[in-house]
Amino acid sequence: MFKSKKMVANDIASDANEITRDQTELQTKATTKRGRTEWTSLILSFAALFLSAVSLYQTVLKQANLNIFVPETISYTRDAEGNHEVFIIPLTITNSGARDGVVSALKLVGTNKATGETLTFKASYFAKADYFLPPSSTGQTRIAQRPKEPYSPIPVSGYSAYGGTVLFYPVNRGKKTFMPGEGEYDFTLSLNDKALEEPSIFDVFGKKKNTPITFTAVSGKVANYFPGWITSGNTWRMSIKDN
Numbered sequence: 001m002f003k004s005k006k007m008v009a010n011d012i013a014s015d016a017n018e019i020t021r022d023q024t025e026l027q028t029k030a031t032t033k034r035g036r037t038e039w040t041s042l043i044l045s046f047a048a049l050f051l052s053a054v055s056l057y058q059t060v061l062k063q064a065n066l067n068i069f070v071p072e073t074i075s076y077t078r079d080a081e082g083n084h085e086v087f088i089i090p091l092t093i094t095n096s097g098a099r100d101g102v103v104s105a106l107k108l109v110g111t112n113k114a115t116g117e118t119l120t121f122k123a124s125y126f127a128k129a130d131y132f133l134p135p136s137s138t139g140q141t142r143i144a145q146r147p148k149e150p151y152s153p154i155p156v157s158g159y160s161a162y163g164g165t166v167l168f169y170p171v172n173r174g175k176k177t178f179m180p181g182e183g184e185y186d187f188t189l190s191l192n193d194k195a196l197e198e199p200s201i202f203d204v205f206g207k208k209k210n211t212p213i214t215f216t217a218v219s220g221k222v223a224n225y226f227p228g229w230i231t232s233g234n235t236w237r238m239s240i241k242d243n
Contacts, residue, residue: 006173057067057098063100066156066193068213075235076179079169085178087121087168088235093191095156098212105156105192108168113184113216115231117176120167131165132235146233180221184241188214216241 065168068091075088088107095101106123125148131152148167158164170178179185190212215237 028188035173059098060122062098062158064095064099064156064193066095066101066103066159066191066210067096068092068189068191069094070213070215070239071191072241074217074238074240076230076238077233077235078231080231080233082230084117084169084173087187088127088165089163089189090163091189092163093154093156093226095158095159100155100156101157101193102159103162103191103193105153106151106166106168107190107192109190112178113186113187115176117178118173119178122171123166124169125149125151125167127165127167177227179219181226182219185217185219185238186214186216188212 015061070089074090077086077088078084079086087110089108093103104165108121108123109118110121128147128149131146131148151166154162154164191210193210218241219236221236222236226236
């Protein structure tokens with residue numbers, strides 16, 4: 001059966017419409033796919049930029065954040081030069097920031113739990129290794145036998161730590177002996193720090209104050225000769241009580 005010219009024309013028009021629709025659908029899908037690809041690339045670019053900014057902050061811009069740690073034991077002695085009560089604390093200072101920091105001062109506030117007396121001490125010297133040698137009979141004075149260096153600000157580089165033994169001397173003399181012997185003593189240890197570099201715009205975020213640490217030191221029973229024994233240059237160990 002032969003189609004008329006009109007029918008043939010209609011078929012051609014119908015096929016043309018279908019082709020046009022197919023092309024439109026293909027163009028729409030291509031445009032949608034291209035749009036999704038562009039959005040994906042944009043999101044990935046922003047993500048990479050964000051990660052780069054975080055890495056820059058963590059490795060270069062993050063300000064110093066200093067924390068103090070003390071061991072399970074500290075020591076007590078007297079300074080023969082002035083009969084000062086001295087607390088000897090080996091401590092570690094860590095810096096979890098990228099930028100360098102400086103510990104300009106260390107303060108120790110102690111309270112005798114039995115008497116309620118409170119006394120403030122400050123970091124005054126660093127103890128050298130020979131400081132802990134027992135008194136000798138060589139004739140050398142005990143002062144000379146206990147080498148120490150004046151306290152100076154402690155620099156702590158970014159993501160590093162400092163370890164050393166610090167001697168804390170009283171700021172003012174108490175009315176009576178702060179540590180006469182056996183007992184428990186509460187302490188609060190705090191530091192003053194300074195940044196080595198000028199503050200950046202990022203310093204408004206996450207600035208943390210250095211939180212003082214508190215601990216209780218316990219002194220065991222002492223003999224009657226303890227005052228003279230401690231003044232002659234010996235040291236007395238004190239244990240840190242678990243909180």
